[in-house]
Amino acid sequence: MAIGKLVRRLAELIAVLIVVSFGTFMLVSLMDADPAVTILGEGHSEEEYAAVRTDLGLDDSLVVRYGSWLGAALTGDLGSSVVPPYSDVMERIAAALPVSVELAVLGMGMALLLSIPLAMWSAYHAGGRVDRIVSAGTFGVLSVPSFLAGLVIIMVFANQLGWFPRAEWARLSESVGGNLYHAFLPALTIALAETAMFTRILRNDLITTLREDFILSARAKGMGTVHILFSDALRPSSFSLMTLLGIGLGRLIGSTVIVEYLFALPGMGSLVIGAANTGDFTMVQGAVLIIAVIYVVTNALIDVSYGYLDPRIRRAHV
Secondary structure (H helix, E strand, O other): OHHHHHHHHHHHHHHHHHHHHHHHHOHHHHOOOOHHHHHHOOOOOHHHHHHHHHHHOOOOOHHHHHHHHHHHHHOOOOOEOOOOOOOEHHHHHHHHHHHHHHHHHHHHHHHHHHHHHHHHHHHHOOOOHHHHHHHHHHHHHHOOOHHHHHHHHHHHHHHHOOOOOOOOOOOOOOOHHHHHHHHHHHHHHHHHHHHHHHHHHHHHHHHHHOOOHHHHHHHHOOOOHHHHHHHHHOHHHOHHHHHHHHHHHHHHHHHOHHHHHHOOOOOHHHHHHHHHHHOOHHHHHHHHHHHHHHHHHHHHHHHHHHHHHOHHHHHHOO
16 A cells, blocks of 8 residues: 555656646746847847757747657756857756755754744743744744845844855865855845744644643653653644745745845856846756756655654555
8 A cells, every 4th residue: 555655656746747847848938038039149130040940949849849858858968058158057057056955955954943942932831921922033033024134144244243254155065164154144044034934833733732632641641841842742743844844945945046146156046047137048947947846856755754754644544
């Protein structure tokens, strides 16, 4: 039964990825600019433009073009940029993706480290002063736009205190310490809003779990508060948090545009925006496809993890 469920999940994942890839491929149809004009520039003859369209396969049917593009993408070939400096799309993505992934992972990690104890503290004192302070604080953080929070962080920690750089980046391959030093402020900017959301979601679920019979039984057996919160209450209260984590991680990889812009970072957000502004449709296609695949696969893994978080789900499917 478990194997059948796994096969069904895999089939669903493949179907979703096919739909996502087709939607990504159709991005070219939504762009106003003529790819031939983008490549050659203005002032060329119609015959020259037609030759470029033929080379790109734009004269073929939609099904043929999609099949060719998908087949090449499955082999790791996403084509070449159609605007100077005419670089390989996969090479550009390989350089930009680690930056966005690192920012998203660090931001999420910092958010979890902050939100889990805050949510536990708030839920355990539900309705009390601590709970009201935490709730008011998270609501206030959610009310601040990310670009404004980033500007405040830059003004305080970079401009005033000078503790961190404003617009520099060091890759992990160069220096681990230097990389984390440069990534701290961008990751903190991402973590603020995520911390507030995680705390509010987990706090509400923990309050419900702490009223369950098995928690009351653990208390009656004399189990300590820390043991009850971390060993008994946290896992079954993490469904919403894990869902939000999966959605947020996939979303942040492609939506760190504001943070990357504020800190001048060479990530996926900057790559997609730059390619869209110059009409580089092959770069947009490739980057959006990679982001979408990461998003879909991440959420599929989160879905599978539910069985680990709560054994009742595993037993329900046996």
